[in-house]
Amino acid sequence: MKIRHVLPLALAFASFANAVELHQVIVRTGTDGLAMVPLTISNSGKEGLSCNADFAHWYSAGIATVEPGKSARVELWFDAATGTFTILNDKRENLPVERLWCGLSPRAYATRVQIALDRTDAEKGTRVVTCATGQDGLVCR
Numbered sequence: 001m002k003i004r005h006v007l008p009l010a011l012a013f014a015s016f017a018n019a020v021e022l023h024q025v026i027v028r029t030g031t032d033g034l035a036m037v038p039l040t041i042s043n044s045g046k047e048g049l050s051c052n053a054d055f056a057h058w059y060s061a062g063i064a065t066v067e068p069g070k071s072a073r074v075e076l077w078f079d080a081a082t083g084t085f086t087i088l089n090d091k092r093e094n095l096p097v098e099r100l101w102c103g104l105s106p107r108a109y110a111t112r113v114q115i116a117l118d119r120t121d122a123e124k125g126t127r128v129v130t131c132a133t134g135q136d137g138l139v140c141r
Contacts, residue, residue: 039076041131041140048104050108113140
């Protein structure tokens with residue numbers, strides 16, 4: 001048998017070995033067992049902010065826009081058992097937050113600064129962040 005016949009056949013069978021088995025994913029809905037931890041983002045700078053949440057390495061969404069001199073409030077929910085912060089979508093499904101960040105509009109991604117979240121925020125029951133433009137770009141504390 002010639003190599004030009006064997007190689008395509010071998011490659012065809014190799015793809016079956018790497019097949020992915022799909023499992024049903026149960027998505028948590030509602031707020032039972034979760035504590036609300038509102039996040040307030042204030043903009044003390046001179047440019048608008050665009051704030052976003054990364055829910056997975058492939059999915060992110062805008063959570064707030066904040067004009068200069070204004071504030072925005074975002075409802076975060078905390079699961080003490082897992083240490084996970086979530087945001088509810090319009091179907092009240094829990095979207096676990098991997099990362100929160102804000103950047104200067106309209107170049108938010110290029111100027112982004114991560115907003116850290118930890119258990120102490122949940123213990124306090126709130127998280128307040130003020131963002132402003134510094135010498136090296138946006139600063140959020």
